[in-house]
Amino acid sequence: QVQLVESGGGSVQPGGSLTLSCTGSGIIFSRGVTNWYRQAQGKQREVVADIYSDGSTWYADSVKDRFTISRDKDKNTVYLQMNSLKLEDTAHYYCVYGPKCGQGTQVTVSS
Numbered sequence: 001q002v003q004l005v006e007s008g009g010g011s012v013q014p015g016g017s018l019t020l021s022c023t024g025s026g027i028i029f030s031r032g033v034t035n036w037y038r039q040a041q042g043k044q045r046e047v048v049a050d051i052y053s054d055g056s057t058w059y060a061d062s063v064k065d066r067f068t069i070s071r072d073k074d075k076n077t078v079y080l081q082m083n084s085l086k087l088e089d090t091a092h093y094y095c096v097y098g099p100k101c102g103q104g105t106q107v108t109v110s111s
Contacts, residue, residue, distance in 0.1 A: 002026035002100050009093065009105030012085055020080040020105060022095035029071055032098060034078045036069060038091035038107075048093075049080060063089075085109045 004027075008020040022034070033052045039045040049069040050058040057069050068081040078095055087109050094104030 002097075004095050004097060004100055004102035006094055006102045006105040009107045011108040011110065013111055014086055014109055016085050016109070017081070017083045018085065018107060020082065020093055020095075020107070022078045022080075022102060024076050024078075024097060027076075027097055027100070029076055029078050029097065030073050034069075034071070035096040036078075036080045036093060037096055037101075038089075038093045040088075040091040043091075051078060082107070087111075 003025045004022055006020060006022050008018060010018060012018055031053055033050055035047050036049045037045050037047050046060065048060045048063050049067055051069045051071050059067060066084045070079045082089065089107060090109045092104045092106050094102050
C-alpha cells in the first residue's frame with residue numbers, strides 16, 4: 001500500500017526555518033519525481049519544488065534560494081528545508097509522488 005507521510009510543520013516567525021519531511025512506503029522516491037506542493041487558504045495549489053530521479057531539482061521563483069529539496073535514499077524520505085520564511089509561505093504543504101499525495105503538514109509564519 002502506497003503511503004506518504006509528511007511531518008515537520010509548525011509555527012515560526014518571519015525569517016525562521018523549518019524542515020519538512022515526507023516519508024514514503026510502498027514506493028521508492030529515487031525512481032521518480034517527487035514534488036512539494038502548498039496551498040494557502042483561499043488560493044490555488046502551487047508546486048514549490050521538485051526532485052527528480054537523477055537528483056536534479058527545480059524551484060518556484062517564490063522560494064528559490066530560500067528552500068532546498070533533498071532526498072535520503074536509505075530512509076526513503078524527501079525533505080524540504082525552508083529558510084528565511086515569509087508570511088506568504090503560510091500554507092498547507094504536502095508531497096506528491098505520481099498520483100499519490102500525503103495528508104500534508106501546516107506551516108504558519110506569523111509575527
